[in-house]
Amino acid sequence: MNKENTVRQAGGFIIQLMPDIEDEVIEGLEKKISEISSVTAMLEHGMTPEDILEEILGKYELEITERIPVGFHCDCSKERISRALATLSRQDLENLVADGEPIEIKCHFCNKTYKFDTEELKEIQA
Numbered sequence: 332m333n334k335e336n337t338v339r340q341a342g343g344f345i346i347q348l349m350p351d352i353e354d355e356v357i358e359g360l361e362k363k364i365s366e367i368s369s370v371t372a373m374l375e376h377g378m379t380p381e382d383i384l385e386e387i388l389g390k391y392e393l394e395i396t397e398r399i400p401v402g403f404h405c406d407c408s409k410e411r412i413s414r415a416l417a418t419l420s421r422q423d424l425e426n427l428v429a430d431g432e433p434i435e436i437k438c439h440f441c442n443k444t445y446k447f448d449t450e451e452l453k454e455i456q457a
């Protein structure tokens with residue numbers, strides 16, 4: 332994190348062992364993982380994900396077979412939130428409409444806010 336509480340570096344890795352792996356490989360991996368610094372520190376030092384894999388798995392004939400881009404993405408939409416609202420009980424929806432106030436719903440995954448006015452709530456209720 333930066334002083335401004337923004338994310339500077341984030342990373343991690345998962346090593347999945349194949350069936351019938353030899354104990355000596357497991358012990359070697361455990362030893363190596365106990366020796367390396369944190370992923371954040373390695374990224375801070377300019378290491379790429381490939382460098383990190385090489386550092387941990389290099390002596391086991393590491394071969395990179397595929398690269399897949401990652402990104403932060405949420406496929407929420409007003410339509411999806413409407414469908415979620417439609418699952419409220421008839422009574423709850425009636426209460427929301429009767430309040431006569433617009434409501435705000437925040438997506439729990441991406442924090443995007445969606446507003447629904449009384450007319451929209453009536454449509455969902457119908």
Ligand SMILES: [Zn+2]
Nearest residue numbers: 405407438441
């Ligand atoms: Zn979202």
